[in-house]
Amino acid sequence: MQPMAKYMWRNIKDSLGRFIAIILIILLGALIFVGVKATGPALNASLNATVKDDRLSDVQLFSSTGFTGKDVTAAEKVAGAQAEAVKFKYVNGSRGQVVALYGYTAGQRLNAFSLRSGHAPRRTNEIVLDARAQRTYGYKLGQTYTFPADAKLGRQTFTIVGFADSPLYIDNSQRGSANVGDGTVRYFAYIPASQMKLAAASLLNVRFAKLQTADTVTDHYQDLVKIQERKLKAVFKTRAKDRNAELLAPTLKKLDAQQKQLDAAKKLAGDSPQIAAQQAALTAGRKKAVAAVHTTYTWETRNDLPGFSAYGDSSDRIAAIANVFPVFFFLVAALITFTTVTRMVEEARGQIGAFKALGYGKWRIALNYLNYALLAGVLGTVLGSVAGNYSIPRIVIALYKNEYLPLTPVVPFGWDVAALAAVFSLLATVGAAAIVVREQLAEKPADLMLPRAPKSAKRILLERITPLWRRFNFNQKVSYRNLFRFKSRMWMTIIGIAGGTALILTGFGIKNSIQASGGRQYSEIVKYQAVVRLADGSGKANAARGILDDNPHYRSSIAVTADAADLTAHGHKRTDVTVFASNAPVKMQQYVGLHRQQGGTAITLPASGVVLTQKTAQQLNLAVGDTVHVKTTAGDTGSAKVAAIATNYVGNTMYLSHQAYQKILGTKPVSNSLLVRFKAMTASQRNTLARQLLKSGAALGTSYTVDQQATVNNMGKMLDPVVLIFILLSGVLSFVVLYNLTNINVAERIRELSTIKVLGFYDNEVTMYISRENIILTVVGILFGYAGGNLLTAYILHQAETPQVIFPLYISFSGYAVATVLMIAFTGIVMGITHWRLKRVDMVEALKSND
Template sequence: MKPLTKNMWRDIGKSKGRFIAIILIIMLGVLIFVGVKATGPSLNDSLNRTVVENKLSDIQVTSTTGFTKSDLKKASIKGGKVEAVKYKQAVGGKGLAVSLYGYDKNNNQNSLIVRSGHLPRNNNEIILDQVAQTKYGYKLGQKFSFSKNANLKNRSYKIVGFASSPQYIDNESRGSSNVGDGTVRLFAYIPDDQMNLKAATQLNIRFKNLQSKDTFSDSYKDAVSSKVDILETKFKKRADQRSTSLYKTSKNVLAQQQVKLDSYKNKLIMSQAAGMNVSSQLEKLNSQQKELDSATKELRKQTKTSYIWQTRADLPGFSAYGESSDRIAAIANVFPVFFFLIAALITFTTVTRMIEEARGQIGTFKALGYTKWEIAQNYFYYALTAGLIGTVLGAVIGNETLPRIVLALYKQYIPLTWDVKFQWLIVLLALLFSLISTVGAAMIVVSRELSEGPAELMRPKAPKSAKKILLERIKPFWNRLSFNRKVSYRNLFRFKSRMFMTIIGIAGGTALILTGFGIQNSIGASGSRQYGEIFDYQAVVKTNHLGDTLKVLKKDQQYKNSAAIHATTGKIYHSGHQVNDVNFYTPENRDFSKYIHLKDINSKKSLNLKNNQVILTKKMATILDVKAGDIIKLKTVGKTHRVKVSAVTQNFVGHFMYLNKTTYQKLFGKQPKSNTLLLHLDRQTSNQRNNLANQLLKNGRALGTSYTYDQQSTISKMTSSLNPIILIFILLSGILSFVVLYNLTNINVSERIRELSTIKVLGFYDKEVTMYIVRENIVLTILGIIVGYGVGNLLTAYILNQASTALVIFPLTIHLTGYLVATILMIIFTVIVMLITHHKLKYIDMIGALKSSE
């Protein structure tokens, strides 16, 4: 082994702590950079693999009257495979709304993932959603019953299995329903022939050439959208044709009854003309005619065909899952990069200090005739070794653990088939950053040191000359300080680079911990502030008849009062931008202000609805680049209108436009008819909410009821889905902060070993020698924490801006807990480093440190 190589290994052996510190800092930076960057793609890849393996359909079409064989041919387009399924919604055991499917073993799409038991084999068997087992307590072998209105061949079925479905990836969301309480609670499969349906009511269409695409990618969405356009065009006239055909076929029986009634009516009229009293018979005839007219009207309604088109994005939980992975990806574009920059900066400083301390060795080798490159490569290899080890460890641990931890903790979604790919591009990028901060530092410092002569290098570097600091000029304050404090303050400003590096290290750690809490708090705040500060109601009821709906509500013990509004949806355009699915709210009276609080985003003053003007919500205004006074275009049912924006109001979830009745009348040429109620309710249990929604559907002519409790639960779920990644951020940020503080303190001690030995020889006690160093750390820690508060808020705000969606704004919110935890952790780290430093300083070799270097 060459002398230079031996010397390198000796250096590593003598300074294991520093070598390990460099590896740890690089490892932590790479770990979180690679790990978090890999988490978003791993979530998407795992879901893609799950839906491909279980053959999830790309498009689903549901018909209110069923599909014929010719419909199946019409739905067959190039590259697509079509499967017909019998499907309906029914009320099952415990009054639960169930999405019920006919099981056909010949169908391959949307394969069930059996969790226990088996698929139906006999006519009296049923396989249930696994939620029926985990949430509602059903067990294998029990009976599951349906209401009479379900119109099945049997009323009850034996439970033979529990399953998950790729159509329902979110274990807590099953979609909406027109039966029960308005919300689907379970899905279930019974044998196909048990459904009592004349025709299949759902078509599943899957395209083989789309299965290699990422479900959440724009290319997949565009491809599916083009397929839907083709199908919608082919089925454009089919609904009317199907309706007419069914109506004509079914009307024959009613037509025969009408002929009989007409014949009987003619006889009665003739009898009446003959002077006979037939008023009893005529009343009966009129009653029968009304019943026949009602039956005819009902038949027209029953035979009216409509189609519902769905893609994967419309399935329960799919969009939320995609948005969750998008948020993690947005966080990964900022948080780990900032983390890694802090790690790289500290590493750069550590390597720089290490080489500067080796001036004597460099001078000796230079005097012995070694070339500059031979000397330099010794330190390059040292830095390269530390950088490579740190990068490899960080990349492997980060890529292979963080995504799996997050996947394992995504308990609200069905167990996915994990697909965690090694992110080579991200790892190479991390390696490049690592080498810049290690080998790059070595190159810069070694080249600078080698520019000096051997004699100069073998002498110690001249210490920095002391200068008066600003505090010394404040005599009343300075004169009251002890000698030790004066020395500490002088040293702080004397070694400015070390001061700034320590502040940056502490501030970075504090900011990262604070950002972790800030992301978590802010995502939760979008729901709590929306349904606390802005929406002050507990439920929204869509209804066909306000009177009937109010009758049902007034019988409910939890009902307090309500406000009627006209609610519809439309599109808004401005400056070449467009926002779809905007909720247009027109209140019936001024009580509206007790239910929705409109406040100007700038002045925070309450807003009133003005004639011929509208109020828009903040996110929509941002997307459209709209401010108060601008003219916007809005479109409903094919008609375009122009109106002035009077103000922009604060809002965190969804898009809303508010206008009064006068404005509505002028825009649409008719008076708004109230079709929605905003409800004030006392606190309700889950059963009370379900019962009220059920009664409103049954007896109140309501179209559906949605509770703000459910909306808040969804947002809370969205927050909890990020908890694993946030906890990892906080943990690793804390570890990085500790390693940084420990490393910088070690550098400080090694640089000033002669100074510390001198004051120890002069009689300073061990505690006084320790405080000589620690006092500076305390001041720098306090400054770093304060700076970290500001940086943490800025970093959180930037990440939230990146993570916000088209519908949701995350307000910057950091609770006191975040500040306390960040501060306490930094104080604990400072104390631990102080204790370690104290132990080391007790045993320093004073004689060796004070020996002359000449």
């Protein structure tokens, strides 16, 4: 081994703590940078693998008249399409729970359920339930499951033989809505298809082979699905006519036979009144038969399935956070590494001078330190990238099983992100070494072998404040002077502590802010607890209120016109915007708290113009006074001035008065919904009331805001694993940074510390000589960290916004408390380690001069 190589390895051995610290800092930076950047793609890849294994359909088609083999054949005329007809309907199940019921046939190819226990139905009396029914509602294998008579099945009682997950229902917290029972589907179930008692299949699943390589949660996939959906619609446009003809054929055949008989009677008896009456009845019967058969289709894609869009939003939020938080984390790590390597090379100026004096060339000397930095950078990057890429995504995927169906973990290695981490790492290590070595090699050997002249002391600002300066004792004055004497060290420590505090605070801020969006929306803005959609016909509002009046939890209600509309302005379009119109603008304030985004003053619905929520206005690039074009689902169109923009966190909504509605759209608004305020209710009480309203015929359905709030809160739960990893790794980074900077401080001032020990300072006083500076810098760093944490959180929240949700900046007191306590604790631990080290300093060796 060459002498310079031996020296490098000896240098690593002698400064093993610093070498390990450099590796650890780079490792942590690369771990969270690569790991979090890999999490979003890994979540998408895992979902893709799972739905591919279970052969999830791309398009689900519902028919009002059912499907036959001809429909399957028609669908498969589209290139690459695989179709399968299934019997399906919503029914009331055991305990009054709404069930999505499927007919099971052995050998089904699409949307295969995955058994978690038990087996598939083998006999006519066997049923497989959703695994959610076992987790949430306590059903067990071997238990008897009973359907009410109105389910209209071949039998009412079944034996539970299995529990399963389905790719149609990836979100464990929701199963969609229905038009039976209380309107909320609790779980799905499979029974033998023969027991469904349906004349034909009611659901057609279609899967396209060419789409299975596309990422199912991306816009690109949605665009590809729309293309295939258009092709299917073209096929089924003619198929609907054929299906009507098939269903009408038996009836028309009988009517044609009757018509022939009637025609024969006409020839014999002529046009008698009796024959005319029979002809009129026959003609009316024919019209009635034709009117009764009308095939309509309802189209759904994967994005319409419960939880699919939320899953995509969740992975998008993680990807958005990964574009900011890990980058900031890595920059802090790289900055501290740069400082550490710089100080390491500066300390070696004596050895560099000796090598130059011995005749070694500049490149050979520089290579020694460049290799040292390269080795530390490469080790840290490789270990951090591998550990981050394969640990963080898998941890998140494993924790996702509480909220989503078990995913097949697929974690592709992010070579591009790892390469970027390597570039940053090598810039921080090799780059720092190259810059400092170049400066050192420019000096003469004789100058390098002399210690660098200490910085001269200067009067600091505090000294000019005489009344304050007089109150400080000697040790305090020395500490303050040293702080400003070594400004680069001071700023590095402040930046390190501020960065750590900001990162920890940001972790809490992300979680708190996402939770706050739901909390504020459904307490400050949405003050009603339910929306009751009224059935068509006059008197339905009074009928619904009659049922509500009998409920002890009912407080009040207001009738509104609820609709959906597409809004267009400045070349931008926003679809499916919720529209609420009221004929009582003042009373409406009791149900919806509208406040101006600027100034926070209350908004009363104006007689002309509309009030838009802030996200809607932002997406359409609208300001107060601008014009927006409105088109409702009924086809009514008009243009309106934006009268105000209201603060809002969840959803896109347009509010207006009935008077403004009629002016803008030219039609008289009809109240079709009730906004209802309740006292606190249990889930069981809410479900019972929803069933009563639906059963009465007065309402089409009831939706509760508590369910919507739970969905929003679920967004925060999805990020819990990532936020926890952020906080833990930020804490570790903060500790390593603080420890490393303190070690550098002690190493650079070891002669100074040994001198004051020789002068008679006690061990505690020597420790406080250094630690007092750390305490001051810790306090200053924490304060800077508060500001940095708020700015970083605000930026991340802006990046993580979805088309439906805005996240208000909110960091709880516990977030500040934990960040502060951790930084103080780290400072205390480092003080303890420093105290132990300083007690064992060899003063004679430290004070030896190399002059």
